[in-house]
Amino acid sequence: MADRALRGSGLGAKSFEDEAGIEFAARQEIGFDCVRGHQFSVTFAAEADLPTLWDCPRCGSQAKRSDGVEAEVKETKPARTHWDMLLERRSISELEELLAERLDLLRAGEVGPPHLARGRRSA
Incomplete structure (x- = not known):
């Protein structure tokens, strides 16, 4: 039993398979600009619905997309009394x-x- 143990690696910590022959899903990267000047990008699937706002990973405030796409304004019904x-x-x-x-x-x-x-x- 002891002769089968892998020495120097934790169980489940590393995969010993290489990435040869693996085809990754199509992706797209969208940039965001934080109101405090932070810039970052997030990777999404190619077919995903892209958000217009994202929380900044540094300060937590709302960041808008760098490409200028704004959220659609939905019509709201007045409250029925x-x-x-x-x-x-x-x-x-x-x-x-x-x-x-x-x-x-x-x-x-x-x-x-x-x-x-x-x-x-x-x-």
Whole structure:
């Protein structure tokens, strides 16, 4: 068993195969410029979607691509409020009619807390 051991190398530390006959995947190198003046490049696969921003390996700030490609600005929808969703279901006249009905019920004491009912006094 001892005669088979490889001396002077850690297990899994080095590969003893050469790179002859190995064809690497197509790659492309993209340069980035940091806002603090650092310049670096990152290697990507040829078919990869290339980012427009990358974190600088020296300072961690956002770096833009050196070739000037900017990110596409996506249109954002305005936030829908509760009022907007309500108007999708009912018209203003329907809402006014519902409000009048509910106010009549509230004033008559049929809905709501008992201490708000007119004409009735709680003991």
